[in-house]
Amino acid sequence: MQRYFVPKGMWNEFTIKITGDDVHHMKRVMRFKAGDCIICNHPDGQAAICRITFLDNGVVYADIKEWLKQDAELPVEVAIAQGLPKGDKLDLIFQKGTELGANTFIPFQASRSVVRWDEKKQEKKLNRLVKIIKEASEQSHRNKLPNVQYSKSLKELIDFSDSYDMKLFAYEEEAKTSNYQSFGENLRKLKPRQRILICIGPEGGFSEDETIALKASGFQAVRLGPRILRTETAALYALASISYHFEELRCE
Amino acid sequence: MQRYFVPKGMWNEFTIKITGDDVHHMKRVMRFKAGDCIICNHPDGQAAICRITFLDNGVVYADIKEWLKQDAELPVEVAIAQGLPKGDKLDLIFQKGTELGANTFIPFQASRSVVRWDEKKQEKKLNRLVKIIKEASEQSHRNKLPNVQYSKSLKELIDFSDSYDMKLFAYEEEAKTSNYQSFGENLRKLKPRQRILICIGPEGGFSEDETIALKASGFQAVRLGPRILRTETAALYALASISYHFEELRCE
Incomplete structure (x- = not known):
């Protein structure tokens, strides 16, 4: 229906x-x-x-x-903070991320983001993204519309990140080492109804300064599998894994 | 590099x-x-x-x-059989599916596929898809190129499906019932180096005849989370979950 x-x-x-x-x-x-x-x-x-x-x-x-009485919402609240990517990749992340159960999207201006959102562009883009998530929510039978919250820098994002129970960032270098922090180890620590924030860089990844700032603010670096994912694939991997962990595997 | x-x-x-x-x-x-x-x-x-x-x-x-000595290949061999979808969705599935570790892609003409591939179109499309997966393999640091194998009907696909250790199909109706077959229960039975085939319908899903034929040939209906996913999101959910299960969670 x-x-x-x-x-x-x-x-x-x-x-x-x-x-x-x-x-x-x-x-x-x-x-x-x-x-x-x-x-x-x-x-x-x-x-x-x-x-x-x-x-x-x-x-x-x-x-x-x-x-x-149906509930199609994830048992944990997932926020995806996405460094502004090129082209229309944000549309894809918002549409697929909504289908996969994201609670909040936080597009942010990362230091390696090639695009820049001035105020006019910001309003236009956000209106479009809100429309995309509304359609995707209806199509995927979500009970709630995800929130959208723009952040003009990583610093601003970090400033309000304390309200989250778990803070992670996808770090390509983690995928290349053998002594990596596994995404699964993190998710095992997360309890139903807790809030998790996952921060993903734009195409060029995080700058060195951003990586230092994230770590200093309590963000854990995680790998999302051993292959190098494009920026727009990382959010989808994270959300699908969270859904699988809590909704399909129910592995404590 | x-x-x-x-x-x-x-x-x-x-x-x-x-x-x-x-x-x-x-x-x-x-x-x-x-x-x-x-x-x-x-x-x-x-x-x-x-x-x-x-x-x-x-x-x-x-x-x-x-x-x-690096190995960025999934420990299980995953084949994605995808009913031909509309537009350029197959490009997205092949690109992202390669990043996520698929071993084989089998695009097939499903009874509800709106597009039809005649021989000329088939050759042109397959050439383009092979190019997409080569680029995606290089970008994501894969060790192997995924295979591509076109199937002109679900019947043809079923005929060679016996070589797989596990055969699943994504079935929207499973997502709507409370007594569903969980994807996690299936993956728990899968052992490293085994081969799994996941069959996904086009936009309109499988026809009743196709559903009957799949079940009769040993395909298990699974849900991929409780939300209704678009056809192009289903393959990505399945692959991300398999990567998470075997590479990140390592939950036996």
């Missing part, structure tokens, strides 16, 4: 109201009619089956039929 | 010869000169540091300096 994320103010006790782009999607793409059912997600993470009672070009009304 | 995969016939006891596109890459992109060192991969999986002794526009000669 098609899913839509409906903002808080649109929910009444027994009915909901939908406006904006979703109305176009419901009418033109899905060709829904009154009587059809959809799943609507409340921002608090709950979801309900709703029956459409009225559609026109600007608004849809639906009755709440049944609250669902 | 930059890596190149050098075909078998180009290796002598102490020297190697490189021709074709790699020569262009070495001269024009990397701007190598005589005396520079590169890593050359032998098709049998071994790799050696080689020093360039001669470059011109059509050929490069190098001396073999030292054989390396």
